Amino acid sequence: MDLTGKVAVVTGSGQGLGLAYARALTAAGASVVINDIDADVAKRAVAELPAGRAVAEVVAVGDADAAQRLVDRAVSEFGRLDIMCTNAGILRDRVLWKMSDEEFDAVVRVHLRGTFTCVRAAAQRMREQNEGGTVIVAGSPAGQRGNFGQTNYAAAKAGIAAMVRTWAMELAKAQITVNAVVPNAATAMTRTIPAFAPYVEAWEERGEPLPDALRKGEGFGTADDCAGLVVFLASAAARQVTGQCIGIGGDKLSLWSHPQEIASAYTDGGWSADAIAAAWPTSVGRRPETYGIVMPS
Template identity: 65%
Template structure:
């Protein structure tokens, strides 16, 4: 995939998955705007990613979004790709989650994706030759996850925004897709289902076992970068409005929410009729299964 001449912004790219995305885009030839909240982290990332510049700022506000787009235009002359990766966790069960916990996560993930995508779309429409919005979602947004009310809601919203913006920006040649990555990062170490597996691999120095890479789709950060480079490239011009999972040895197309069972009753449904009909329905599963669970 040749991204020569293309310019990308990757939010939250000072470390972890974001840094891996930025490095992969640069390796394919793109110029990259690095973003993180801490200046030393940004400086280190810029030093590690050839041909990049950095902006130290927390995403969420329109001001930060405008600064990122301005950095791309002022340093490289244009903007072709936006990867909205920035994120934080404030995990608590519902009855212990504070307003501050909820608002902080929604502000970075959901509002940050909105403001950055809006600023990027305005610039790409002005340029008139299309673009790529790559929004980072999560399995928690597809299935829910214990203790992650704020995070799951934000990530589900990101997938919904990808579908909406794919419709709105299609005529401008701007594709919009959600990526659902699964990889060993500082964030996933805090998730009980994955923490012991990551710790064991780090302690022993052994690669993740085949069952984890294939059955769970769980691997390293480098395992998830290929789909980012693909979606940033001209080869993905016909791919939009999709939620694409990646991790370990697995590439996944997530289904969009759809009606599963449809029952009809002349004149509508009473509570009693619903109760009778429900016995014939197989409910959907929910939650992220623990590693190795059937």
């Protein structure tokens, strides 16, 4: 994949998945704006990348000013913007009855609002350039299935998936593709999940490879395992791919379905509560949908 001359912004790219994406994009020839809230982390990330093709913009994503700073930095340093990859994220996990307003708002601000403001600013610039572009946002299995203790995170990621489908329609005329990457990787965030924690720690601290039961069975791998999908989506090979939520992790590549009606029933004059109760077990409610992320045992 040749991305020579392309310019990308990758939010939350000082470490983890974002840094893996930045490494892969620059390896393919692109220039990248690294973003993190920690100046030292951002500086170290830039030092890892090819000289002259990476700069750091230290700002917390969420509001419009931060998004504009990222777009402006790409244009001022490299002359244009071709790829917006929104990866920045935080967790504030807690069950519903214990979650505070502050914990809910913080996660929604970074993930949902941060994605919206960054993509809006990028879309405005790309439309001005009139040469198309690529938007890649971060989804999650939690946004597709729900996850215990993650009301805020699941809601934000579900909203991002809905925005992808909306933006794919709105930006099609401008030849801007919009897709969500749904990664499953060993990161600081997944290290907090008890089922994955021992494997992440063994890999990070002792260099032990992730077992096939995770890489193949769960589609769970390293951050670098996910980076090829970002490069593909930014390339000419993916110009017809848009509006999709694409899973990647370990040895697994997948396509997530969109919500759709799977069963329906009709009755003359409309449905009373009693009629619904009578019909439910044998019609639309005969095979209810599952929910929740299945964790490795």
